[in-house]
Amino acid sequence: MIKQIADPGLADEGEAAYRWAYNNMPTLSKTIEKSISRKPLTGRKIGVCLHVTKETSVLIMGLKSWGADVYLCAANPLSTQDHIAAYLESQGVKVFAWRGETPEEYNECILNILKVGPSILMDDGSDAHVAAHDNSQHSATIIGGTEETTTGVIRIRALEEAGNIKYPVIAVNNALTKFLFDNRYGTGQSTFDGILRATSLLIAGKRVVVCGYGWVGKGIAQRARGLGALVTVTEVDPFKGLEARFDGFEAMPIADAASRGDIFITATGMKGVIRKEHISAMKSGAILANAGHFDVEIDVTALENIMVRKSTVRSNLELYELPNKNLYLVGSGRIANLVAAEGHPPEVMSLSFSNQILSALYVAENEGKLEKRVHDVPKEIDQQVAVTALEAQGIRIDSPTQAQLDYAKSWQL
Numbered sequence: 001m002i003k004q005i006a007d008p009g010l011a012d013e014g015e016a017a018y019r020w021a022y023n024n025m026p027t028l029s030k031t032i033e034k035s036i037s038r039k040p041l042t043g044r045k046i047g048v049c050l051h052v053t054k055e056t057s058v059l060i061m062g063l064k065s066w067g068a069d070v071y072l073c074a075a076n077p078l079s080t081q082d083h084i085a086a087y088l089e090s091q092g093v094k095v096f097a098w099r100g101e102t103p104e105e106y107n108e109c110i111l112n113i114l115k116v117g118p119s120i121l122m123d124d125g126s127d128a129h130v131a132a133h134d135n136s137q138h139s140a141t142i143i144g145g146t147e148e149t150t151t152g153v154i155r156i157r158a159l160e161e162a163g164n165i166k167y168p169v170i171a172v173n174n175a176l177t178k179f180l181f182d183n184r185y186g187t188g189q190s191t192f193d194g195i196l197r198a199t200s201l202l203i204a205g206k207r208v209v210v211c212g213y214g215w216v217g218k219g220i221a222q223r224a225r226g227l228g229a230l231v232t233v234t235e236v237d238p239f240k241g242l243e244a245r246f247d248g249f250e251a252m253p254i255a256d257a258a259s260r261g262d263i264f265i266t267a268t269g270m271k272g273v274i275r276k277e278h279i280s281a282m283k284s285g286a287i288l289a290n291a292g293h294f295d296v297e298i299d300v301t302a303l304e305n306i307m308v309r310k311s312t313v314r315s316n317l318e319l320y321e322l323p324n325k326n327l328y329l330v331g332s333g334r335i336a337n338l339v340a341a342e343g344h345p346p347e348v349m350s351l352s353f354s355n356q357i358l359s360a361l362y363v364a365e366n367e368g369k370l371e372k373r374v375h376d377v378p379k380e381i382d383q384q385v386a387v388t389a390l391e392a393q394g395i396r397i398d399s400p401t402q403a404q405l406d407y408a409k410s411w412q413l
């Protein structure tokens with residue numbers, strides 16, 4: 001039996017962090033409070049594979065307050081906040097997560113939550129969904145699941161397209177109240193939080209190369225500009241390349257950007273975006289960071305193969321001495337905002353996790369009725385999250401008049 005958490009003695013510190021997050025997640029707390037009296041998840045075992053952060057603790061405590069038994073593991077070997085794991089364990093959640101799991105331990109933690117026979121499986125990146133699909137015993141009890149991120153939705157859709165999907169999965173990532181805010185504003189800010197904590201350098205005046213101009217890349221490029229960087233975007237999609245240019249950024253191939261950048265940030269969900277030939281062209285002193293879900297975007301193996309020596313400069317910052325230059329890698333090339341900082345701010349996760357908890361409830365309330373495929377978050381849930389978020393912030397907007405509603409449906413002026 002492997003260990004379960006790093007240090008139970010950190011529970012008080014974890015509780016303080018939980019309370020701070022709770023107080024800054026009004027949409028989620030209002031969503032939880034609305035259904036707390038009827039405990040709608042009573043008797044449900046929920047397996048959760050998410051980054052173990054203070055924001056996740058608010059979601060987990062919400063699931064518990066709705067009556068669920070919760071089993072938690074991490075969605076990345078380096079993203080667990082050990083004080084949060086300790087706090088949740090002290091509250092009766094079965095936690096299998098600590099910062100610095102080996103790949104074997106990481107997989108074993110996932111198997112531990114599958115072995116309890118969850119009825120609902122929440123995931124971020126689909127490692128747990130894929131593990132559940134690898135063994136029919138592990139998927140036998142699952143009535144449905146949810147998936148938090150772009151890369152995870154791509155993987156679970158691939159399972160669906162291969163005809164192998166074994167239960168319905170709600171693509172939480174694809175809710176408007178998720179990707180427009182979490183992927184863009186959450187990752188935009190928290191990636192710089194990670195890079196700044198790791199390097200403590202000035203961004204103004206530096207050339208920041210952002211690889212990928214999807215929702216995450218857009219957020220990072222905007223924040224880089226806001227901090228005074230010169231921003232270059234690399235893309236493979238002609239629409240996104242054009243959009244980046246019209247948004248006022250330089251767009252060019254990575255082969256051209258490689259020799260110009262001071263800081264490189266990958267945000268594509270694709271592997272091998274920064275490869276050996278690009279690393280070879282980089283200036284001495286360049287910093288590399290990844291914001292995509294998996295550590296496959298920067299070819300760290302190529303970096304390891306060319307280097308002469310490697311050393312730790314600061315927490316989450318490695319120096320790679322190459323024959324003719326020095327390069328720096330943030331957070332081992334893993335998701336920088338979670339490894340070198342604390343992940344997304346609570347206000348953003350408040351929206352994402354409102355979609356998570358309402359999607360889990362939707363799965364429970366529609367047991368046996370949903371087709372085994374990837375489903376979008378129902379529009380009503382997405383809309384409800386947006387309305388609750390506006391209310392929580394005291395923001396009022398207009399409603400269309402009846403005449404406007406009629407006009408929108410008519411061909412007559």
Ligand SMILES: NC(=O)c1ccc[n+]([C@@H]2O[C@H](COP(=O)([O-])OP(=O)(O)OC[C@H]3O[C@@H](n4cnc5c(N)ncnc54)[C@H](O)[C@@H]3O)[C@@H](O)[C@H]2O)c1
Nearest residue numbers: 149150151212214215216235236237268269270291292293
């Ligand atoms: N760090 C976080 O907290 C966080 C949060 C949300 C999403 N993510 C992850 O970030 C990644 C991107 O998510 P997204 O929502 O922006 O996805 P997206 O699909 O909106 O954007 C990805 C973009 O990358 C581009 N791309 C693909 N291959 C490329 C290449 N070789 N070079 C340059 N561009 C390329 C695509 O054309 C696309 O525009 C995913 O792995 C996702 O799971 C991370």
